[in-house]
Amino acid sequence: MIKARVTVTLKNGVLDPQGKAIEGALDALGFSGVGSVRQGKVFDLEIEGADRAKAESDLNAMCEKLLANTVIEDYTVSVT
Amino acid sequence: MIKARVTVTLKNGVLDPQGKAIEGALDALGFSGVGSVRQGKVFDLEIEGADRAKAESDLNAMCEKLLANTVIEDYTVSVT
Numbered sequence: 573m574i575k576a577r578v579t580v581t582l583k584n585g586v587l588d589p590q591g592k593a594i595e596g597a598l599d600a601l602g603f604s605g606v607g608s609v610r611q612g613k614v615f616d617l618e619i620e621g622a623d624r625a626k627a628e629s630d631l632n633a634m635c636e637k638l639l640a641n642t643v644i645e646d647y648t649v650s651v652t
Numbered sequence: 653m654i655k656a657r658v659t660v661t662l663k664n665g666v667l668d669p670q671g672k673a674i675e676g677a678l679d680a681l682g683f684s685g686v687g688s689v690r691q692g693k694v695f696d697l698e699i700e701g702a703d704r705a706k707a708e709s710d711l712n713a714m715c716e717k718l719l720a721n722t723v724i725e726d727y728t729v730s731v732t
Binding site for chain 2: 581591594601603605606608609610612615617618621630634639
């Protein structure tokens with residue numbers, strides 16, 4: 573069993589209204605000095621088997637096909 | 653300027669229908685051997701100033717108050 577974490581974040585330059593809303597809410601709560609907030613997604617997956625290289629290439633394929641929208645998002649895969 | 657990443661994940665035992673849906677979709681796309689998928693959130697923040705200890709305690713407070721629902725979610729803060 574291989575555990576992996578995939579992190580999907582918006583590319584630089586892509587507007588993030590959700591992040592902006594969080595920024596505003598943090599400010600309203602009294603947290604000053606928060607320069608920017610960007611929100612992304614994280615997926616924790618369990619892959620059967622013990623072949624880390626295959627798991628990693630499968631995970632990249634999963635990101636390309638389903639987990640990330642590569643037009644506007646970047647992803648990183650880390651196998652632990 | 654301090655950069656920080658906050659990762660918010662569902663606690664163990666909390667049902668994750670979104671993760672289950674992704675599991676089903678991955679299976680339908682031909683990725684067999686995916687044991688479990690859990691989805692979480694990630695926040696990339698920029699904090700003004702250079703006091704890492706203060707930034708870290710502020711970030712923990714932000715998680716408790718806004719970023720995470722600590723009844724069902726865990727969070728980790730990493731200052732880079």
